[in-house]
Amino acid sequence: MKPLGTFFVFAYYVVGLVCRILHPTTVEGLENLPEHGALLCPNHSSNWDPLLVVLRLPINYRVHIMAKQELFRFKPLAWALRHVGAFPVSRGDNDIQAVKTAIQAIKGGDNLLIFPEGTVIRNGIGCKDGLPAHAKAGVAVIGVRTGATMIPVFVDGEKKLFHRTRIIFGKPYIPVYTGRHGTSEEMQKIADDILAEAYALGGQTVGGEPL
Incomplete structure (x- = not known):
């Protein structure tokens, strides 16, 4: 296994310290994570x-992050993002390379x-512009084609400085589909279900709405 880069280790501890001060978190469900091959699927309410x-x-969990292409336009930031495992995706397009x-x-x-x-869903938990959030089928396509262990993740919607944010890792989600790769309708249902x-x-x- 490729060793962790020096910049990644530095960023993990230094940025981690800043985040723990500004946005302390509580975490549940880490025991649900497989050692490798996980596809983490959180809701998205904040940058x-x-x-x-x-x-x-x-620190050694070796996670990559699919991030919006706009973040990579500033070269120093793009360099840092790539060195911590992030890679760009063009939203709204069928980004085959991503x-x-x-x-x-x-x-x-x-x-x-x-x-x-x-995308970030800011206007209320699970809503954007008054409408329910919508999952993109691409997450299901990646999960099915790789055989990844799909893990739903909840992150509290409202982020206030110095207030704790809950992060909950759920139990693995088992996708159901037909054939080798499933139909487009099945991929959309899988994406909707895990969200x-x-x-x-x-x-x-x-x-x-609360359950």
């Missing part, structure tokens, strides 16, 4: 989410974090 989730994983990178990460024995909603399971961990439905 802090990927940092808060990854920094609660063990899908290939995601598949290679899992098949190579590492883990992957993807937000099924594909619903992520919100359910926090006592929420996708539409934002």
